[in-house]
Amino acid sequence: MSNSGSHQPDLDWSQIKETVKLLTVSVALVQTSMKEGGNSVDTLTESFTSMVSHMNAIQDLLLSLEDGEKKTNALMHCQDTQGKIQASIIAFQFYDRLQQCLDHVTYSLKDLSKLIDDPQRIYNPLEWNQFQQSIRNRYTMESEKVMFDAILQGKTMEEAIHLANNAKEEEDEEDIELF
Secondary structure: OOOOEOOEOOOOOOHHHHHHHHHHHHHHHHHHHHHHHHHHHHHHHHHHHHHHHHHHHHHHHHHHOOOOHHHHHHHHHHHHHHHHHHHHHHHHHHHHHHHHHHHHHHHHHHHHHHHHHOOOOOOOHHHHHHHHHHHHHHOOOHHHHHHHHHHHOOOOHHHHHHHHHHHHHHHHHHHOOOO
């Protein structure tokens, strides 16, 4: 195997191999970041789940006490804290969507690297069509599919993003889950 590269080209050098290397670096960076971010979010999710449980126990305890100004103030703080925890949980759900999206990007970049590195596949329109369909089939959110379809139909990136944002707003209204 040749060590040919843009820094030291030889007869085996090609822009396709350089492209594959750069795509591989991109995939590795995204995957590493996703793993680190995922570990942090898992820790935060466990902490917030525990806080919800503790806040519910405190609220139950307060409700069992006699009425008074301190009880009312404490219950008000409990409700405020529970609201902030709910907002945090919603933010985690959006992070989960981001992680799914980045997972789709890494999958696509890896498979794109394989496609363009294979002389039998790179110039075959059927291979490209199958690759595109495999990407679209991995998408779980309608907004991703809308953006993908718009780009393949020749729309500009800005137009595709606008269409995807409209689809995402509809998804957001339907998908937010509270604990």
